[in-house]
Amino acid sequence: QVQLVESGGGSVQAGGSLRLSCAASRYIYSGRCMAWFRQAPGEEHEGVASFDVDGTTDYADSVAGRFTISRDDAKSTLYLQLNKLRPEDTAMYYCAAAWEAVECYSASSLGTFEYWGQGAQVTVSS
Numbered sequence: 001q002v003q004l005v006e007s008g009g010g011s012v013q014a015g016g017s018l019r020l021s022c023a024a025s026r027y028i029y030s031g032r033c034m035a036w037f038r039q040a041p042g043e044e045h046e047g048v049a050s051f052d053v054d055g056t057t058d059y060a061d062s063v064a065g066r067f068t069i070s071r072d073d074a075k076s077t078l079y080l081q082l083n084k085l086r087p088e089d090t091a092m093y094y095c096a097a098a099w100e101a102v103e104c105y106s107a108s109s110l111g112t113f114e115y116w117g118q119g120a121q122v123t124v125s126s
Contacts, residue, residue: 003024003025003027003028003097003115004022004023004024004025004028004095004096004097004115004116004117004118005022005023005117005118006020006021006022006093006094006095006117006118006119006120007020007021007023007120008020008021008120009093009120009121009122010121010122010123011123011124011125012085012122012123012124012125013124013125013126014085014086014087014124014125014126015084015085016085016124017081017082017083017084017085018082018085018122019079019080019081019082020036020079020080020082020093020095020120020122021077021078021079022034022036022077022078022079022080022095022117023075023076023077024076024077024078024095024097024115025076026076027099028097028099028115029071029073029076029077029078029097030053031053031097031098031099031100031101032052032053032098032099032100032101032104033050033051033052033053033097033098033101033103033104033108033112033113034050034051034071034078034095034096034097034098035047035048035049035050035051035069035095035096035097035098035104035106035108035113036048036049036050036069036078036080036093036094036095036096037093037094037096037110038089038091038092038093038094038122039091039092039094040088040090040091040092043091045094045110046060046062046091047060047105047106047107047108048060048063048067048080048093048106049063049067049068049069049080049106050069050104050105050106050108051069051070051071051078051104052104053104056104057069058104058105058106058107059106060106060107062088063082063089066082066083066084066085067080067081067082067083068080068081068083069081078095080093082122085122085124086124087124087125087126088124089122089124090122090123090124091121091122092119092120092121092122093119093120093121093122094116094117094118094119094120095116095117096110096113096115096116096117097113097114097115097116098112098113098114098115099114099115101113
């Protein structure tokens with residue numbers, strides 16, 4: 001049963017923008033925390049941004065000021081707006097959700113999240 005579905009990846013030139021979407025089941029969407037991670041080839045997963053159910057957002061230093069995480073409650077959808085993209089932003093981006101979590105930060109461990117999407121590829125050329 002697919003419960004998180006990402007879309008919106010693609011290829012852009014440096015300086016460009018993309019918007020990723022993550023459609024969630026209503027149950028998962030109502031949980032404590034949703035977040036975006038990314039994984040570049042040969043690298044470990046990196047937390048990018050998080051959205052706590054209380055409305056608090058958090059960003060990795062590498063994307064702060066360029067990326068924006070948001071939610072549309074009517075659509076049970078999480079978004080990540082990626083602006084001023086750089087070649088080093090090239091990665092597979094994953095949506096993740098935690099029904100119960102002690103904390104909700106972009107640096108929260110992978111084990112915090114029990115639900116994951118299939119990933120959306122973002123490629124930025126120089």
